[in-house]
Amino acid sequence: MNTVYSMNDVATTAALIDVNATAAVSLSSVSASGLTAKNVNVYYADSQALHDVSIDIYSKQITALIGPSGCGKSTFLRCLNRMNDVVDGCRVTGSIALDGMDIYAPEVDVVELRSRIGMVFQKPNPFPKTVFENIAYGPKIHGLVEHRTELEECVVTSLQKAGLFEEVKDRLHQPATGLSGGQQQRLCIARAIAINPQVLLMDEPCSALDPIATSKIEDLMWELKENYSIIIVTHSMQQAARVSQRTGFFHLGDLVEVGTTENIFQNPVESRTRDYITGRFG
Amino acid sequence: MLQNNKARLRKRARAEWRFRSYGILSLLFAGTALVFLVSTIVSSGHSAFFKTTIELEFQLDAERLGIDKPYTRENLQAGSYYTIARRALYALFPGVTSRPDKRTLSRMLSPGAELELRDYVIAHPGKIGETVTLEVPLASDYDQLYKGHLPRTGKHTRLSAQQMERFDRLVDEGLVHYRFNPGFLTGGDSRYPELAGIGGAITGSFYALLVCFLLSFPLGIAAAVYLEEFSKDTRLTRLIEANINNLAAVPSVIFGLLGLAVILNVFGLPRGTPLVGGIVLALMTLPTIIIACRSSLRAVSPGIRQGALAMGASPVQVVFQQVLPTAMPGTLTGTIIGLAQALGETAPLLMIGMVAFIANVPATPLDSSASLPVQIYLWAESAERGFVEKTAAAIIVIMTFLILMNLLAVIIRSRTQTKVE
Numbered sequence: 215m216n217t218v219y220s221m222n223d224v225a226t227t228a229a230l231i232d233v234n235a236t237a238a239v240s241l242s243s244v245s246a247s248g249l250t251a252k253n254v255n256v257y258y259a260d261s262q263a264l265h266d267v268s269i270d271i272y273s274k275q276i277t278a279l280i281g282p283s284g285c286g287k288s289t290f291l292r293c294l295n296r297m298n299d300v301v302d303g304c305r306v307t308g309s310i311a312l313d314g315m316d317i318y319a320p321e322v323d324v325v326e327l328r329s330r331i332g333m334v335f336q337k338p339n340p341f342p343k344t345v346f347e348n349i350a351y352g353p354k355i356h357g358l359v360e361h362r363t364e365l366e367e368c369v370v371t372s373l374q375k376a377g378l379f380e381e382v383k384d385r386l387h388q389p390a391t392g393l394s395g396g397q398q399q400r401l402c403i404a405r406a407i408a409i410n411p412q413v414l415l416m417d418e419p420c421s422a423l424d425p426i427a428t429s430k431i432e433d434l435m436w437e438l439k440e441n442y443s444i445i446i447v448t449h450s451m452q453q454a455a456r457v458s459q460r461t462g463f464f465h466l467g468d469l470v471e472v473g474t475t476e477n478i479f480q481n482p483v484e485s486r487t488r489d490y491i492t493g494r495f496g
Numbered sequence: 497m498l499q500n501n502k503a504r505l506r507k508r509a510r511a512e513w514r515f516r517s518y519g520i521l522s523l524l525f526a527g528t529a530l531v532f533l534v535s536t537i538v539s540s541g542h543s544a545f546f547k548t549t550i551e552l553e554f555q556l557d558a559e560r561l562g563i564d565k566p567y568t569r570e571n572l573q574a575g576s577y578y579t580i581a582r583r584a585l586y587a588l589f590p591g592v593t594s595r596p597d598k599r600t601l602s603r604m605l606s607p608g609a610e611l612e613l614r615d616y617v618i619a620h621p622g623k624i625g626e627t628v629t630l631e632v633p634l635a636s637d638y639d640q641l642y643k644g645h646l647p648r649t650g651k652h653t654r655l656s657a658q659q660m661e662r663f664d665r666l667v668d669e670g671l672v673h674y675r676f677n678p679g680f681l682t683g684g685d686s687r688y689p690e691l692a693g694i695g696g697a698i699t700g701s702f703y704a705l706l707v708c709f710l711l712s713f714p715l716g717i718a719a720a721v722y723l724e725e726f727s728k729d730t731r732l733t734r735l736i737e738a739n740i741n742n743l744a745a746v747p748s749v750i751f752g753l754l755g756l757a758v759i760l761n762v763f764g765l766p767r768g769t770p771l772v773g774g775i776v777l778a779l780m781t782l783p784t785i786i787i788a789c790r791s792s793l794r795a796v797s798p799g800i801r802q803g804a805l806a807m808g809a810s811p812v813q814v815v816f817q818q819v820l821p822t823a824m825p826g827t828l829t830g831t832i833i834g835l836a837q838a839l840g841e842t843a844p845l846l847m848i849g850m851v852a853f854i855a856n857v858p859a860t861p862l863d864s865s866a867s868l869p870v871q872i873y874l875w876a877e878s879a880e881r882g883f884v885e886k887t888a889a890a891i892i893v894i895m896t897f898l899i900l901m902n903l904l905a906v907i908i909r910s911r912t913q914t915k916v917e
Contacts, residue, residue, distance in 0.1 A: 297806060302729075328808035335806075339799030342822050351817070352807045405807065 248273070249294065249331075249413055249443065254308035256289050256298065263289045266308070267469040269462055271413065276435060276444045278454035278475065281464035282490065287447045290464070291415050294445070295331040296324050312412070329356050332406030336418040338398035340390035340405075345382050348390045348401055349373065352409040368408055376404035377434050396427025400434065407438070414438065416446040420453065432457050451491060455479050463487045537895075541888025547677035547690065548639040549631035550605070550666060552584040554613060556624050567621040577613045581605055581632065588671075589662065600659065606633040608691045631673055636689045636882035638663055642672060646881060654881070680889065684855045685866060685874075689882025692875070694890050696857040700770050700850070700865030701839060707774020707861055708781055708838050713831055715778075716785030717820070720827075723786075724793040725815045744783035751780045752847025760848060768849035770861040776848055777838040784837065788830020792823035825912035832905040836898050842869040868894045 249271040256264040264286045271277055279287040289298070296317060298304045310317050317327055329352070340348050349369040352358075359365040369386070373379035378400045382393065390401055399419055406414060416435075420428040435444055435457050448454050454461050455475060462472035463486075471478060471487045482488045489495055560583070561575040582602045586592060592601050609632035616630060617623065633639070637654050640646040641663065647653050648660060655663075666672050683693025719740075727733045755776035759765050765772050796819050804814040845851070851870050858865035866874070868890065875887040 295806060297802065300805065325808045325810055328806055333806035335799060335802060337799055339797065339803040341800060341803065341818055351804075351809075355807070355809055355813055355817075402803070405803075409808065 248313040249310070251290075251294070251310045252308055254290065254293060254306065254310060256286070256293060257305045257307075258301070259303040263467055264293075265467045267464075268308075269469060269472055271443055271445060272460060273443050274439055274441070275459040276439050276446060276457050278458035278461045279445065279447045279464060280449075280451055280454050280461060280490075281470075282495070283449070285464040286467040287462075287464040288417055290469075291333075291417055291445060291447050294413070294415055295328050295333055297333065299324065329409050330411050331413045331415060332409065332411035333415040334399070334402050334406055334417065334419045337422050338395055338402055340393070340398050340401050342389065342391055344387045345373075345390045345393070345401060346386040348405050349408050352405060356409055358409060372404040372408040373401075375407055375438070376400045377430065377437075378404055394427070396423050396430060399423060399427065399431060403431070403434065403438075407442070411442065413443045413445065416444060418447055418449060421449060428453070451479075463490060465490065537888050537891050541885055541890075541892045543643045543645070544885040544889030545677055545680055546643075547675055547679070548634045548642045549673045549675055550585075550634050551629060551631050551671045551673065552581075553587065553627055553629050554580055554584045555627050556580065556617060558624050561617075561624070563624065567624065569618060572618045572621060573614065575614065575617065577610045577617070581609045581613055588666065600656075601662065604635055604638055604659070604663065606635045606639075606690045607688055608633040631675070633690050634672070636880060639690050640881055640885075642667070642674070643885070645885065680886075681893075682857075684857050685853060685871065686855060687853075689878075689880045689886055692883070692886055694868070694871060694886075694893055696854055697866040697868045697871035697890070698893070699857050700773075700854075701868040703770035703858065703861040703865065704773040704777060704845075704850075704867055705835055705839060707771055708777040709831070709835060711775065711778035712781040712785050712834070716782050716831070717789050717827065719782075720786045720789035720793060721815055721820060724790045725819065726811070740783050740786050744787060747843075748780055748841050749843035749847060751776050752844030754779065755844060755848045766862060766864070768852055768854075768864045770850075770858065770863075770865050770867070772848050773845050773850050773867060774861065776844045777841060780841065780844065781831075781834040781838050784834035785827070785831050788834070789823065789827040792826025792830070793819060795826065796822045825908050829905040829909050832901050832908075836901040836905075839897060839901070840869055840894065842873055845870050846873075868897075 250269075251271075252268045254264055254267045255262060267286075267290055269277075279291065281287050292298045293306055293310060294317075298306060306318060312327070312330065315322065341351065343351075346369055349372050350365055353365060353368050359368055370379060373382065378397060381397060382401075385392070390398065393401060399422075403414075403419075420431050423431065432453065435446070438444060446454075446458065458475045460472065461475045461478040463470045463478060463482075463484075465486055471482060471484045473483075478487060479491055482491060557580070560579055561577065563575045564571050582598075582605070585601060585605060586598060589601060592598055612632050613630065616628070634642070637646060641648070641655060641660065646655070663672075679691070680693045680695075681698070682695040683691070684696035686692040723733060723737060755772060759772050759775055760767055765775075800818050800822060801814055804818045805811075809817065845867055850865065850867050851874065852864060852866075853874070854864055854866050856863070872887055872890045872894065875883045875890060
C-alpha cells in the first residue's frame with residue numbers, strides 16, 4: 215500500500231483527508247522550499263528500506279521525521295543530499311527535486327548539490343583541526359571567499375549565527391576537538407551554514423548531548439528556521455513537538471503520515487501514528 | 497559448600513599468583529639478557545671513541561722533508577714525512593742504533609702519524625725549519641696495550657718484552673695521551689684499526705635511507721590511499737592486498753637478489769652505491785609503510801569522511817584535506833619503524849655489492865660506499881685485534897640511531913594522542 219501524504223495532494227484532494235486539509239490553513243503563508251520527494255524507494259543490496267515515500271518540504275519551517283529505529287527516516291534524510299551514494303549496494307529510485315531539478319539526474323554535480331543542502335550528523339564530527347579551519351573549510355573548497363578578511367568575516371558570522379561565537383572567540387585557533395559535545399555540535403551547524411545552504415538536514419543532532427546542550431541546539435534551530443528549511447530526524451517525540459511545524463511519521467519504510475505537528479500529535483489520522491505517539495510501540 | 501568455595505578461591509588465587517610470577521620471571525630474564533648485551537657492547541666498544549697519542553718533537557727541516565720552494569700544496573704533499581716522524585721517535589731512544597732495532601721501534605707509530613704531520617705542515621707552511629711539538633697516533637698494538645685490551649703475557653701477546661718496556665718508559669714520562677677520537681665518527685674505513693672510522697658508513701647509510709624514504713614514502717602512501725579509499729573491493733584488489741601482506745614477510749636477502757638481477761644487471765645502475773642500496777631497501781620498506789598507512793586510514797573516524805562529504809568536498813578533497821592529514825602521525829610512525837628496520841638490514845646490501853672496502857666518505861649517493869651494518873660485518877671479520885673495539889663501537893652507533901628513530905616515532909605517537917584527547 216502506498217500512502218502518499220503530501221501537503222499539495224492534501225490541498226487538492228481535501229475530501230480524502232479532512233483533518234490535514236483544515237490544518238493546511240497556513241498553506242498560503244508558507245511555500246514549498248523547492249525540495250520535493252516523489253515515490254522514493256531505497257534498496258540496500260536486496261532489501262528495500264523505503265517504500266514510495268513522497269513529501270514536500272516547506273520553506274523556513276522545521277520538518278521533523280519521527281518513527282521507531284530502523285524505520286527509514288535517516289535513510290530518507292541521506293537521500294536528500296545523496297549521502298547514500300557512498301554506501302555500497304544502495305539504490306534510490308523515484309524523484310527528489312530541488313527547485314524543480316532532479317537531484318539524481320546524471321548531470322547533477324553532487325558537490326554543488328551538497329553545498330545547497332547542508333547536513334549535521336548524530337555524533338558531532340568536527341575535523342581534527344582548529345575551530346577556525348573547521349568553519350573555513352566549506353567556504354574555501356567552494357570558493358565563496360576571495361581573501362583572508364572575507365574568510366574571517368564569514369567564520370565569525372557563521373559562529374555568531376550558531377550562537378557559538380561568544381564561547382569560542384578566544385580559542386578560534388585551538389583544536390575543535392577540545393570543545394564540549396554541545397559546542398562541537400553547534401560548531402558543526404556553524405560549519406554547515408557557513409556555505410549558506412537552502413536546506414539543513416539534521417540527523418538526530420541531539421541524541422549524543424545532555425539536556426542543556428539539547429535546549430541550546432533547539433533554540434538555535436528556532437532562529438535558523440527564519441532563513442533555512444530544516445529537516446530533523448529525531449527519536450524524541452517531545453523534541454519533534456517542541457521544535458517542528460510539520461512532522462512526518464515513518465514506520466517500516468513507509469511514510470505513514472505527514473502533517474502539521476499539532477495534528478500529528480493531537481489528531482493523527484492513521485492508527486499506527488496514534489499508537490506510536492501514545493507509546494503503544496516503538 | 498562454603499568449605500568447597502573457600503578451597504576454590506584459594507586455588508584461583510594461587511593460579512593468579514603463579515601466572516604473575518611467570519610474567520615477572522620472563523621479564524627479569526629478558527631484562528638481564530638486555531643488560532648483559534648492552535653492557536658487553538658498551539664495555540668493549542667505548543674505548544674506540546678514544547685514541548692513544550704520543551707527544552713528539554718534530555724537526556721540520558726542509559731539506560730532510562725534501563720539499564722544494566715555493567710551498568704549494570702539491571710540493572708540500574710530496575714531502576717525506578715518514579723520515580721526520582721516525583727521527584722524532586728515535587730522538588727519545590738514543591740507545592737504539594741498529595737498523596732492525598730502529599725498524600722495530602718505528603712500528604710504534606701509526607701510519608696516521610705521518611699523515612697528521614703532513615696535514616699539519618700543509619696547514620702551517622710557515623713552520624718549516626722550526627721544531628714543533630705534536631701529538632700523533634700510536635700503532636694499533638700499542639693503542640690496544642694502553643687500553644688494556646692486549647695481554648702483556650701469554651701466547652696472545654703481540655709485543656716483545658723490550659717493546660713493552662720502551663712503551664712503558666714513554667708512558668711514565670707522560671708523553672702518551674688518551675684523547676677523544678673524533679676521526680672515528682667522521683673518517684672513512686682503513687686497513688689500520690687505529691685509523692678506521694665509521695663516518696663513511698654513516699654517510700652511506702644516510703644516503704641509502706634518504707633514497708629509501710624518498711621512494712617508499714610517497715609510493716607507499718599512494719598505494720595505501722588508493723587501496724583503502726578509492727579501489728572497489730574486487731578479487732584483484734584482495735589479491736594485491738594479500739600479496740602486500742606477504743611481501744612484508746619475505747626475507748630481505750630475496751630483495752637483495754632482486755636488486756642484483758634487475759637494478760644492477762638490467763638497468764645497469766652503479767654497483768655498491770647507496771642509490772641502489774636505497775632502492776632495494778625501499779622495496780623492502782614499502783609493504784611496512786603501506787600496511788601502517790592503511791591501518792591509520794582505517795582508524796580515521798568515518799564521521800570525518802561523512803562530514804567532509806556533506807560539506808560538498810569531492811572524494812579526493814576528503815582524502816587529501818581531511819582523512820590523510822588525520823592518518824599522518826600513524827603513517828609516519830610506521831614509516832620510521834620501517835626505516836629503522838632498513839637501517840639494520842645487511843643481507844640485501846651484501847647482494848648488491850655494498851660490501852667492498854671503501855676508505856672514502858661518499859660525497860653523493862652515486863659513489864661506492866659502505867653502510868653501517870655492512871661495516872660491522874666487515875670489521876667483525878677482520879683479524880686485527882684493534883677491530884674488536886671498532887666493531888662494538890659501530891654497534892653502539894647503529895643502536896643509538898635506532899633508538900633515536902624509535903624515540904621519534906614514540907614522540908610523534910604520544911603527541912597526537914594528547915591532541916586527540
